[in-house]
Each structure stands twice: as structure tokens, then as C-alpha cells.
Amino acid sequence: MSVSRLRSRAQRRRAVSVVALAAMTFVAAACGGDSGQGDGDEITITLSGPNQWNNDPASFGPAWEDLVARFEKEEPGINVETTVLPLAEFGQTLSTQLSAGTAPELVFKQVPHEPEQVHSLNEYLEQPNPYVEGNEKWLDLFNQDYFGPKSTRARNVKGDYEFIPFNLVIVGLYYNADILAEAGVEAPIETYGEFMDACEDIKDAGYVPLSMDQSHLGQGWTYNMIAPMLFHKYADELNQFGANNEPGTALQLSSKSLAKAILTGEFDPKDTPEVAESLRLLKEVFDKCATPNWSGISGGASFVGHDDFVGGRAAIAYGTNFAAPNLKEVDWEWGTMPFPTITKQDSEFATGQPAQFGAGVGGTNYMIPATTEGEKLDAAIKFLQFATSPEHGQPWLDASGGIPATNDAEAAPGLENLTSGEWFTTPVFKQTSFGPKSKAGQPRFEGFLLESKSLDDKLAEMDSDWDAWAKEKADEGGWTEDWAQG
Incomplete structure (x- = not known):
């Protein structure tokens, strides 16, 4: 049995550190190729962005690993991998991938891009979040002062919602x-x-x-x-x-x-x-x-x-x-x-x-490239819905120093002087x-x-x-x- 077959799901999702812009071609190929299927019928999606939580070049940290593990348990047919990109280079890397059509399924929002390079999420936000009992419209879960019709930072120049905020940042x-x-x-x-x-x-x-x-x-x-x-x-x-x-x-x-x-x-x-x-x-x-x-x-x-x-x-x-x-x-x-x-x-x-x-909402926000389609698009939407459901997102907020973008979650302790x-x-x-x-x-x-x-x-x-x-x-x-x- 090959080494790759022996690795656990947690090991497979350990981030790939892109240490130089020269590695961009490799990252693009790895994320945009046809190797997205995992073992059996498992669908693999990749989330790619900078490390906002620690200086580890290979992992966003335990809070992220726990979030992904809980999602994979809830959705056993979906495997989520994370790619850590250097802070100084993530923007150019992801922007280039979006332009080339090779970006992974979930990309950090704060990168130069054109509106047509990512999916509009309007229709999804009008539908229920399946991880929240009784919810009729996903958008209603969010604090409307920050992510809603009145917020200038929630939508792009076309008036579309193109990202989902996992948290707020200050x-x-x-x-x-x-x-x-x-x-x-x-x-x-x-x-x-x-x-x-x-x-x-x-x-x-x-x-x-x-x-x-x-x-x-x-x-x-x-x-x-x-x-x-x-x-x-x-x-x-x-x-x-x-x-x-x-x-x-x-x-x-x-x-x-x-x-x-x-x-x-x-x-x-x-x-x-x-x-x-x-x-x-x-x-x-x-x-x-x-x-x-x-x-x-x-x-x-x-x-x-x-x-x-x-x-x-x-x-x-x-x-x-x-x-x-x-x-x-x-x-x-x-x-x-x-x-x-x-x-x-x-x-x-x-x-x-x-x-x-x-x-x-300039904190942890992720978009879905327009090139993501079919089952991978469905899987990416599910991950965004899971991460922003109060029940499933709260442990991640607590462990990562998060301020919720949703109404029924609470800010992590110890931030009172910044959140008042x-x-x-x-x-x-x-x-x-x-x-x-x-x-x-x-x-x-x-x-x-x-x-x-x-x-x-x-x-x-x-x-x-x-x-x-x-x-x-x-x-x-x-x-x-x-x-x-x-």
C-alpha cells in the first residue's frame, strides 16, 4: 500500500506551504486538475488563503483542524483540504489562479479579481441554511449591520454577494x-x-x-x-x-x-x-x-x-x-x-x-471561483453554511479569537476592550x-x-x-x- 493511502484525512488536509511565487504553477495544477476525487466516492475540495492565526507555514491551527474534522464527520462524503499561502504573496497567487481558471474551490476574498471570476451567492443566501433548524433564509442568520442590504462592504460593485464571512475582524x-x-x-x-x-x-x-x-x-x-x-x-x-x-x-x-x-x-x-x-x-x-x-x-x-x-x-x-x-x-x-x-x-x-x-467583514471571508461546478460547488456551499451556522461555528470562534458575523453566536472571551x-x-x-x-x-x-x-x-x-x-x-x-x- 502506498504512503498516500496510509495517510489519515487529517494529514491529507494539512496545508501546503507555498514558499515562493515560483511555486504558483504547481499550486495551480494541484488545485485545478482532475484529481479532486478522494477515496471511493469522496469529493475533495480545497480552501486556500493566508494564515491569519499563527506563523505556522503549514497549518491554520487546531481551531481550523477541528472545524474541518467536525464538518467531515457531518458530511462523510466530502474531504476538505487547506492550503496555507504566504502573507506577502497570497493576493497575487490567488488572483493569478482566478484569472487562469485554476483556483481551488474556496479562495480568500481579499485578492484582486473581477466579479465574473467568482460565483454570485445571492440565490444561496435566499435559501435555508440546512445546518440551522427552522432557518428559512441563510442571509437572515447574519448581523445585517455588517452583512446585509445596507452594508457597503457586503456586496461587490455589481451589487452581488460574492463572499461569506466566517467572522468579523477588528x-x-x-x-x-x-x-x-x-x-x-x-x-x-x-x-x-x-x-x-x-x-x-x-x-x-x-x-x-x-x-x-x-x-x-x-x-x-x-x-x-x-x-x-x-x-x-x-x-x-x-x-x-x-x-x-x-x-x-x-x-x-x-x-x-x-x-x-x-x-x-x-x-x-x-x-x-x-x-x-x-x-x-x-x-x-x-x-x-x-x-x-x-x-x-x-x-x-x-x-x-x-x-x-x-x-x-x-x-x-x-x-x-x-x-x-x-x-x-x-x-x-x-x-x-x-x-x-x-x-x-x-x-x-x-x-x-x-x-x-x-x-x-474584512476578516475571514471566502469566495467560490466561477470555475467550481457541480458536486464541488455543492460541497463548497455546504462548508460555508456549516462554518457560519451558530452551533457549528461557535467552537471555532471561541478557539480562534473570533467575533461572530452571525446573530446567535458570541465573541471569543478576552476581547472586551476591542469590542466595545x-x-x-x-x-x-x-x-x-x-x-x-x-x-x-x-x-x-x-x-x-x-x-x-x-x-x-x-x-x-x-x-x-x-x-x-x-x-x-x-x-x-x-x-x-x-x-x-x-
Whole structure:
């Protein structure tokens, strides 16, 4: 008997680590070929995406393995395998596979793609979820503030639901309470100015204030925490289209509202002083607080600058709610807090708007490629339904630091400071950084932060990137207004 025949189902679903973009062809062939049938009549589907929970290049971790095992027990004719993709390369890998028609049956949502490359899930969401007794419409299970007709982040430019959220995500600051106590810093840190002072005190105590690495996450999250507070003054004026892209308003500025503002010049990085001020404050955070050699440190999936923070060398780190399980074994006390609020003492452009990030569906979301058909399509839908049923999804949420996207599940314990107050409320100006699909997943601010690019150069680059993003959205949406044709 061959070795492959001896492997258990759990071993077969252990993730394949794609260590370089050169391996893309192998992954595409493995996922898109005709070898999907398992032993006997078993159907094999593959789920492929980045590791959001730990730094293991081969597995999403025990919570995932348990989820898959329970699904396979419930559906003995379906085998689920997972493929772990490197954080820096998953977007390009999956985008290429979607374009080539070789993508696996379930792919991570946050990758550049065209709407026609994935299945619309509208009809499935209108039908019952078979894993929830009495449910008449799958969509009704979800918290409608985040995944429903009114949410701008739930549907694509065509107005279709193309992904299913397994959870909600929120980002915040995790801190080492022992280091803060030694440095004489009290948490939570309330204002931006107090944060800058705290960074000096932490450095004086011999520690890195804010762990950082070269990934796009640390740069992007910092900017997207700062900018909404300064941009808030423009929100009402720019809020002109609803989540359905029809005239109206939305809870958060829709892509169409933002695209119109950019293409008409109503919101332009070179002529909007708050953009330059956001960049100044971003650079100040990196100059005064970040790991000195951050640009040479590889990015991790759980915490930004994972090794310095978990290793007890850094006082504070950015992390999602998924990062919490990585602190189970540390020998120091930890806590969480929001990014501090920018006040008039910190910037003349402060609006009085408190720091907000907001939980959203930008966490663990999966799509089904349009090339997935027949029994494999049915199996992929079943896995999505199982994972988002409150009964079957709750153990996974508890073990993975999850915040539920559904109504009848509960957030994992220990996240209270990130899941309450203004920080948990999504700002109207949620999206503040724009770029074409070709730049997805790339660090947007590195040159400016390392001073190889001037402020004027960065603003000019942003002007070009914003226009490219807006034109892509207009083209994808098929918008016919005059402003969208330029």
C-alpha cells in the first residue's frame, strides 16, 4: 500500500506551504486538475488563503483542524483540504489562479479579481441554511449591520454577494502590561500626544515601543486609524450613494461615493490638507515608536512584528482579534486598547472625532471561483453554511479569537476592550487608502517613511493611485454617469 493511502484525512488536509511565487504553477495544477476525487466516492475540495492565526507555514491551527474534522464527520462524503499561502504573496497567487481558471474551490476574498471570476451567492443566501433548524433564509442568520442590504462592504460593485464571512475582524493595540508598568505608562493611552510621550518612556526603559515589520499591515493600519479622524469633516458632503450604488447615503461611504469624489476632484490628495497631515502623523508614529529596523523584518500573520512582541522585547503591537490565542503561553500580563484619539493639541486638523476602527467583514471571508461546478460547488456551499451556522461555528470562534458575523453566536472571551465603545463603531469614512489592483497587498507608504520619497512625491503618487482605483471601480460597476466616463 502506498504512503498516500496510509495517510489519515487529517494529514491529507494539512496545508501546503507555498514558499515562493515560483511555486504558483504547481499550486495551480494541484488545485485545478482532475484529481479532486478522494477515496471511493469522496469529493475533495480545497480552501486556500493566508494564515491569519499563527506563523505556522503549514497549518491554520487546531481551531481550523477541528472545524474541518467536525464538518467531515457531518458530511462523510466530502474531504476538505487547506492550503496555507504566504502573507506577502497570497493576493497575487490567488488572483493569478482566478484569472487562469485554476483556483481551488474556496479562495480568500481579499485578492484582486473581477466579479465574473467568482460565483454570485445571492440565490444561496435566499435559501435555508440546512445546518440551522427552522432557518428559512441563510442571509437572515447574519448581523445585517455588517452583512446585509445596507452594508457597503457586503456586496461587490455589481451589487452581488460574492463572499461569506466566517467572522468579523477588528484591529487594535495589544500591550505588555509588565513593560508598561516598568516604563511608568498607564493603559489605555487616551490621546495621540500621550502615545508619543509613552513611546519615549518605553524606549528609556530599554524596550521597543511599537513592534513593526515590513508588511503592508502595519503601515496601512496606522494610516487607516489616523486618517478617518481627520477626514470626518468631509463625510456628510461625500456620502451620495447607498450600498446598492443608487443615489442616497450609506452607513459607511460607498465605493461609488468615494470614486465620484475622487474623479470630480472633490476629494483630492494634493488639495486636501488633511491627507498631508495624516502622512505627517503616520511618519511620526514610525519615527518615534516603531522598531528601528522594521523595514528589514519579515511580516507575520498574527501580530505586526510578532517575534519582538511575543518575545517580550516590544511593549505594544498591532493585532487582530485572531491574534489573542498566540498569547496563551506568554509569562507576562497583557491587555488591549484602541489607537489613541487625535486632539487639537496634537493637530490643527483634528475634528473632535474619536478614534474608531469598527468591526467589519474584512476578516475571514471566502469566495467560490466561477470555475467550481457541480458536486464541488455543492460541497463548497455546504462548508460555508456549516462554518457560519451558530452551533457549528461557535467552537471555532471561541478557539480562534473570533467575533461572530452571525446573530446567535458570541465573541471569543478576552476581547472586551476591542469590542466595545467608540472603537468598535465603524467610522463613516472607513476607507482612506486607495490604489489599483496591481498594488494590492503592497506596502503603500514605505518610500515616504524611509525618506526615499518626499511628501510632495508621495502626494503625487497617491493622486495617481486614487484616480486609478476610482476608474477601476467605475469600469467594474458599469457606471454610466458623466463623471465616471473620464
